[in-house]
Amino acid sequence: MIKIVREENKNINYIEKLKERAEELQVDVNMTVQKILEDVRKNGDEAVLNYTNKFDSCNVKSLLVTEKEIEDAYKSVEKEFIDAILLAKENIECFHRKQKNNSWIMTKDKGITMGQTVRGLDRVGVYVPGGKASYPSSVLMNVIPAKVAEVNEIIMVTPPSKDGSINPNILVAAKIAGVDKIYKVGGAQAIGALAYGTESIFKVDKIVGPGNIYVALAKKAVYGNVDIDMIAGPSEILIISDENGEAKYIAADLISQAEHDKLASSILVTTSEKLANDVYKEIQRQVETLERKEIIKESLKNYGAIIVTSSIKKAIEIANTISPEHLELMVNNPFVYLGNIKNAGSIFLGKFSPEPLGDYMAGPNHVLPTSGTAKFFSPLSVDDFIKKSSYIYYSRDALEDVKDKIIKIAETEKLTAHANSIKVRFEK
Amino acid sequence: MIKIVREENKNINYIEKLKERAEELQVDVNMTVQKILEDVRKNGDEAVLNYTNKFDSCNVKSLLVTEKEIEDAYKSVEKEFIDAILLAKENIECFHRKQKNNSWIMTKDKGITMGQTVRGLDRVGVYVPGGKASYPSSVLMNVIPAKVAEVNEIIMVTPPSKDGSINPNILVAAKIAGVDKIYKVGGAQAIGALAYGTESIFKVDKIVGPGNIYVALAKKAVYGNVDIDMIAGPSEILIISDENGEAKYIAADLISQAEHDKLASSILVTTSEKLANDVYKEIQRQVETLERKEIIKESLKNYGAIIVTSSIKKAIEIANTISPEHLELMVNNPFVYLGNIKNAGSIFLGKFSPEPLGDYMAGPNHVLPTSGTAKFFSPLSVDDFIKKSSYIYYSRDALEDVKDKIIKIAETEKLTAHANSIKVRFEK
Numbered sequence: 025m026i027k028i029v030r031e032e033n034k035n036i037n038y039i040e041k042l043k044e045r046a047e048e049l050q051v052d053v054n055m056t057v058q059k060i061l062e063d064v065r066k067n068g069d070e071a072v073l074n075y076t077n078k079f080d081s082c083n084v085k086s087l088l089v090t091e092k093e094i095e096d097a098y099k100s101v102e103k104e105f106i107d108a109i110l111l112a113k114e115n116i117e118c119f120h121r122k123q124k125n126n127s128w129i130m131t132k133d134k135g136i137t138m139g140q141t142v143r144g145l146d147r148v149g150v151y152v153p154g155g156k157a158s159y160p161s162s163v164l165m166n167v168i169p170a171k172v173a174e175v176n177e178i179i180m181v182t183p184p185s186k187d188g189s190i191n192p193n194i195l196v197a198a199k200i201a202g203v204d205k206i207y208k209v210g211g212a213q214a215i216g217a218l219a220y221g222t223e224s225i226f227k228v229d230k231i232v233g234p235g236n237i238y239v240a241l242a243k244k245a246v247y248g249n250v251d252i253d254m255i256a257g258p259s260e261i262l263i264i265s266d267e268n269g270e271a272k273y274i275a276a277d278l279i280s281q282a283e284h285d286k287l288a289s290s291i292l293v294t295t296s297e298k299l300a301n302d303v304y305k306e307i308q309r310q311v312e313t314l315e316r317k318e319i320i321k322e323s324l325k326n327y328g329a330i331i332v333t334s335s336i337k338k339a340i341e342i343a344n345t346i347s348p349e350h351l352e353l354m355v356n357n358p359f360v361y362l363g364n365i366k367n368a369g370s371i372f373l374g375k376f377s378p379e380p381l382g383d384y385m386a387g388p389n390h391v392l393p394t395s396g397t398a399k400f401f402s403p404l405s406v407d408d409f410i411k412k413s414s415y416i417y418y419s420r421d422a423l424e425d426v427k428d429k430i431i432k433i434a435e436t437e438k439l440t441a442h443a444n445s446i447k448v449r450f451e452k
Numbered sequence: 453m454i455k456i457v458r459e460e461n462k463n464i465n466y467i468e469k470l471k472e473r474a475e476e477l478q479v480d481v482n483m484t485v486q487k488i489l490e491d492v493r494k495n496g497d498e499a500v501l502n503y504t505n506k507f508d509s510c511n512v513k514s515l516l517v518t519e520k521e522i523e524d525a526y527k528s529v530e531k532e533f534i535d536a537i538l539l540a541k542e543n544i545e546c547f548h549r550k551q552k553n554n555s556w557i558m559t560k561d562k563g564i565t566m567g568q569t570v571r572g573l574d575r576v577g578v579y580v581p582g583g584k585a586s587y588p589s590s591v592l593m594n595v596i597p598a599k600v601a602e603v604n605e606i607i608m609v610t611p612p613s614k615d616g617s618i619n620p621n622i623l624v625a626a627k628i629a630g631v632d633k634i635y636k637v638g639g640a641q642a643i644g645a646l647a648y649g650t651e652s653i654f655k656v657d658k659i660v661g662p663g664n665i666y667v668a669l670a671k672k673a674v675y676g677n678v679d680i681d682m683i684a685g686p687s688e689i690l691i692i693s694d695e696n697g698e699a700k701y702i703a704a705d706l707i708s709q710a711e712h713d714k715l716a717s718s719i720l721v722t723t724s725e726k727l728a729n730d731v732y733k734e735i736q737r738q739v740e741t742l743e744r745k746e747i748i749k750e751s752l753k754n755y756g757a758i759i760v761t762s763s764i765k766k767a768i769e770i771a772n773t774i775s776p777e778h779l780e781l782m783v784n785n786p787f788v789y790l791g792n793i794k795n796a797g798s799i800f801l802g803k804f805s806p807e808p809l810g811d812y813m814a815g816p817n818h819v820l821p822t823s824g825t826a827k828f829f830s831p832l833s834v835d836d837f838i839k840k841s842s843y844i845y846y847s848r849d850a851l852e853d854v855k856d857k858i859i860k861i862a863e864t865e866k867l868t869a870h871a872n873s874i875k876v877r878f879e880k
Contacts, residue, residue, distance in 0.1 A: 105864050108857035119566060119842075122558055130550055137787075137801075138547060138815060143794065145828055159865050193864055229828040248683065251828040255676065276873040283869035310876075315868045359565075362843060366571065373565075373845040376877060380870040381846060384861045385854050387566060388842035400573055400657040400679040402840035412830035414547075414816035415790060417801040418809055426813050429536035433812045436533050436621055437587050440743045441711040442808040445704040448738075449804060 025321065026278070026290070026307055026328035028300050031338060057212045057241045064216030069223045075213035076184065080154075084188045087224055089206040094199055097192035105193065109160060109200050112385050116164055119387030120172045123406040134422035141413045144174035147226060148409060149218035149250075150203070151233035151243075152194060154183035154210055160197035161383060165390050165404065166233050167201035173409035178203050179228060181218060183210025210235075215242035219250050230409070232391075253404060257395035258287035258327075261379055262348035262368075264339045264361075267296040269354050270375055274299075275306030277352060277378050282323040283316040289327035291346070293339040300330045340364050347398040350379050367398045424450065453749065454706070454718070454735055454756035456728050485640045485669045492644030497651045503641035504612065508582075512616045515652055517634040522627055525620035533621065537588060537628050540813050544592055547815030548600045551834040562850040569841045572602035575654060576837060577646035577678075578631070579661035579671075580622060582611035582638055588625035589811060593818050593832065594661050595629035601837035606631050607656060609646065611638025638663075643670035647678050658837070660819075681832060685823035686715035686755075689807055690776035690796075692767045692789075695724040697782050698803055702727075703734030705780060705806050710751040711744040717755035719774070721767040728758045768792050775826040778807050795826045852878065 063071040069087070077083055098106075129139035150166045152158065163180070170178050180203045182190055190208060198206055207225055209217060215235075221227030230251040231243055243252045261281035263274055278290035294300055307324065311317050333339045340361060343351055347367035355361070358373035365371055369392030370382055383390045393401035427446050434442035491499040497515070505511055526534075557567035578594045580586070591608070598606050608631045610618055618636060626634055635653055637645060643663075649655030658679040659671055671680045689709035691702055706718035722728055735752065739745050761767045768789060771779055775795035783789070786801035793799055797820030798810055811818045821829035855874050862870035 102860075102864075104856075104860050108860040111854065111857055112861065119558070122556060123568065125553065128550060130547070136814075140551065140816075140833075141790070141793075146794070161861055161865065248825070251825075272876050273873075276869070276876040280867070280869040280873040283867060310872065314872060315866070320869065358845070362569070365569075365841065366574070367839070368841050371841055371843040373843060374847075376848045376851040377844050377846045378851075378873045378877070380858055380862055380867075380873050381851060381854075382842075382844050383870065384858050386564075386844045386846065388568075388844060397676070397679075398839065398841070400839055402838075403842050405568075405840065407835065410830075411795070411826065411828055412833065413793065413796050413799055413826070414810075414831050415799040415801060416805050416810050416814045416816060417786070418805045418814065419802075420804045423804040423806075423809060426539065426809075428532075429539055430808055430812050432530075432532050432536045433540065433589055434808055436530075437589065438743070439708070439711060439808075441704070441708040441748065442811065444738065444742060445701075445708040445806045445808050448700050448704045449806070 026304065026324040026330060028304060028330040028332065031331060031333040053237055054241050057238055057245060060212040061216040061219075061242060061245055064213055064222065065220045072209055072213050072217050072222055072225070075211065076209050079211055080183050081186050082184050082188045084184055084208050087207040087209055089190060089195065089208060093190070094195050097195035100192045101196050106196060109164065109197055112161065112164055113168065113200055115385060115387040116168045117172060120169050120389070120406050124172060125407070125410070134425065135417070135419040136422045137417040139415055141415065142410050144176065145170075145229045145409050145411060146175070147177045147179065147228045148175045149228040149231045150178060150180045151214060151231060151235050151239060152180055152182040153235055154185065154191070158191050158194055160193045161390065162234065163194060163197040164201050167198070167203055169389065169404060169406045170409040171202045173406045175409050177205070177226070179218065179225065180206045181209050181214040182206070183214070184208040210239070212238045212242035215239060215246060219246035232404070232408070253391070253408060254393060254397070254401055256391070257397075258289065259284050259394055260289040260291070260346070260348045261350040261352065262291045262293065262343050262346055263352040263354055264336065264343060265292065265294045265296070265299060265354040266336060267299060268356050269294060269296065269299045271299060271302035271306045273375060273378065274303050274354060275310050278303070278324070278328065279307060279310055279314065279320055280378070280380055281350065282320040282328065283314070286319055286322045287327065288323045290324060291328065291348070292330045293333055293342050294330070295333055295336060295339065297332055300332050303330060336361065343368065347396045349392045349394045349398065350382070352377070352379065369393050369398045369403055454732065454752040454758060456732060456758040456760065458760050481665055482669050485666055485673060488640040489644040489647075489670060489673055492641055492650065493648045500637055500641050500645050500650055500653070503639065504637050507639055508611050509614050510612050510616045512612055512636050515635040515637055517618060517623065517636060521618070522623050525623035528620045529624050534624060537592065537625055540589065540592055541596065541628055543813060543815040544596045545600060548597050548817070548834050552600060553835070553838070562853065563845070563847040564850045565845040567843055569843065570838050572604065573657045573837050573839060574603070575605045575607065575656045576603045577656040577659045578606060578608045579642060579659060579663050579667060580608055580610040581663055582613065582619070586619050586622055588621045589818065590662065591622060591625040592629050595626070595631055597817065597832060597834045598837040599630045601834045603837050605633070605654070607646065607653065608634045609637050609642040610634070611642070612636040638667075640666045640670035643667060643674060647674035660832070660836070681819070681836060682821060682825070682829055684819070686717065687712050687822055688717040688719070688774070688776045689778040689780065690719045690721065690771050690774055691780040691782055692764065692771060693720065693722045693724070693727060693782040694764060695727060696784050697722060697724065697727045699727060699730035699734045701803060701806065702731050702782060703738050706731070706752070706756065707735060707738055707742065707748055708806070708808055709778065710748040710756060711742070714747055714750045715755065716751045718752060719756065719776070720758045721761055721770050722758070723761055723764060723767065725760055728760050731758060764789065771796065775824045777820045777822045777826065778810070780805070780807065797821045797826045797831055
């Protein structure tokens with residue numbers, strides 16, 4: 025079970041412990057991945073089909089999901105699910121539209137004109153895991169920012185079931201999000217197909233979406249050839265609360281994070297000894313009623329903690345050090361602390377903004393920096409699906425004004441051909 | 453020497469050839485790098501000092517550059533150089549200020565309040581190579597965007613000369629750019645110190661700046677522990693011109709790119725057979741007068757080309773496929789083509805906007821995506837030195853409106869503890 029510790033207890037070495045979760049060397053997996061990638065690069069569709077039928081124990085002849093399959097999926101899913109996904113889509117789109125940056129232009133004396141153009145990437149690949157970890161919400165969160173960024177074509181890949189089908193919830197979510205093409209392929213072979221292109225799958229510019237260790241290592245291997253998103257580590261929540269905290273809500277939120285997987289981490293930092301004890305009891309009560317209780321218990325035991333601290337200020341310091349993926353500020357006036365939060369993926373303010381609201385419905389992205397990387401990484405956003413170019417126009421007069429200074433720096437750097445490029449323009 | 457080819461010649465497999473430049477496996481170097489990183493992680497300053505004195509053949513006792521050393525540097529550099537750097541700084545700062553994004557907030561019915569905060573990273577490390585490739589302009593281009601992003605502390609590392617000193621031009625540029633601390637350390641040991649921290653060098657959140665293969669592999673190895681910038685490959689220029697092109701300018705610009713190193717690539721795409729021949733002759737004439745002619749000749753021979761094409765439209769297609777780091781549009785009305793350029797790091801418009809203007813003076817960053825990666829990467833910018841957090845506030849009423857839809861999606865995904873986190877808030 026989760027443990028209660030005092031701030032003064034200097035064995036709060038959670039930060040190191042949290043980081044260690046992510047560090048595992050996978051030499052043999054890496055070799056398998058390299059082999060698959062090389063094969064896909066050389067043999068295209070043939071290799072992709074072979075791996076798919078072998079690893080997914082199925083017998084698919086064609087990788088592309090047909091319109092008929094999507095129609096059938098619509099018929100088989102619940103209407104309430106479709107309605108929920110449609111509202112989620114609307115909210116996610118609304119939030120991400122605010123992230124869009126314009127191309128811009130600036131002018132200066134003597135006709136100088138410069139600026140920056142912003143364009144959506146041409147083609148993006150979205151990886152969606154199959155089986156147990158198959159999440160329609162994840163489809164929305166990865167696809168919608170790309171659509172808002174005006175990416176030309178969005179290709180989704182996901183491994184088929186043994187009967188060659190794809191989870192209908194995933195197909196419906198993909199259609200609603202605006203995916204252009206869906207292929208039945210997963211694992212390193214899917215990443216290879218997206219990175220190098222095959223006869224049926226076009227090469228993309230960027231690959232996003234979570235996956236197992238084969239997918240993660242394959243993405244890492246093709247990085248540079250295409251862009252990739254962050255490598256996602258195990259997930260965390262940190263909740264800050266005082267004596268006004270509602271033990272029942274806090275316990276439920278800590279548990280909801282813990283159900284993700286055994287490596288997930290749930291931490292409460294509170295100024296109230298009483299709340300610490302109440303939450304402890306609530307967790308014990310609630311966990312027994314839940315389906316994934318074995319995972320929850322193990323995660324809370326290994327990576328969970330209730331930390332009692334002397335002040336909210338101190339609690340925020342701990343949060344900034346841990347830099348959690350999700351931070352709930354469950355205090356009476358949460359907005360006054362927003363400016364003090366330096367490092368967190370997403371911040372949930374008040375009693376009625378639980379993490380699952382952000383996971384599914386509110387609008388901000390649920391793809392967030394994990395394992396302390398919120399110190400330097402950011403939530404997935406429209407910015408991840410654009411490319412920028414700068415541009416420069418100088419008139420002859422404008423260049424003449426600065427020519428000697430350019431030549432001086434070029435010559436200091438011993439790049440005399442650079443200096444020459446300026447000189448030839450003003451030779452008699 | 454550079455060769456002239458016709459567009460119809462289907463052996464224009466430049467793109468593949470350009471990419472191959474960057475692909476070299478470095479297994480043994482990687483092992484050395486891993487060993488150094490591990491040693492620095494464990495033994496801190498002691499390891500850093502040992503490697504520094506060994507690899508840089510010097511005898512430094514203290515890594516930190518003193519105020520006295522910086523004062524002395526100011527005395528030893530030319531006044532004209534300082535003036536040039538001061539103007540460059542002003543221009544670079546002016547351009548990068550326009551890139552700044554604000555934190556923002558949005559409100560919706562029932563008190564919903566959401567948004568995104570933008571903050572500068574806390575601490576950034578800038579790597580500056582020593583020896584031949586020691587470029588003050590590079591110091592400005594890596595440091596100024598970080599300053600504009602309001603990074604709290606900027607630490608520079610650069611290897612010392614044999615006498616334990618640092619190139620005074622670099623010290624002056626660092627001071628002008630606003631570097632907070634400078635340490636005499638280079639190579640993988642510098643990257644290790646910045647990534648893990650030592651007794652004298654604080655751990656940073658992100659490492660930027662170019663370096664040799666040891667530095668590049670060390671950056672790759674510490675990625676995730678800290679953020680890093682793009683791994684820079686060999687440099688390119690592609691110039692598009694028609695019959696109005698000035699052969700002398702074009703030749704000088706192709707050559708200026710070629711002097712960087714033997715792997716640099718310079719390509720002219722022109723609709724004019726006459727211009728192709730004139731540029732060819734001009735290159736032959738100019739190259740003999742330049743100091744770095746051996747490098748220039750080899751680079752032009754291996755990776756240079758003059759491509760004669762049927763139309764500007766076709767030339768732009770070739771440019772978009774190659775996705776060059778630098779693109780010069782040397783035509784009469786270059787602005788009308790700006791919208792057609794999909795992939796390029798920086799675009800130079802007209803006859804008086806040569807690439808060295810962008811390298812040193814105009815204001816846009818000279819750290820640009822190379823080797824075709826402009827398809828998905830962007831110039832270094834203020835965005836590379838910030839982190840974003842999203843935040844969500846929902847009132848009880850607002851959450852109640854969407855509670856059933858959240859529960860529906862959570863249950864579809866079989867994350868029942870997520871559903872429970874919503875349910876407990878509305879239990880009687």
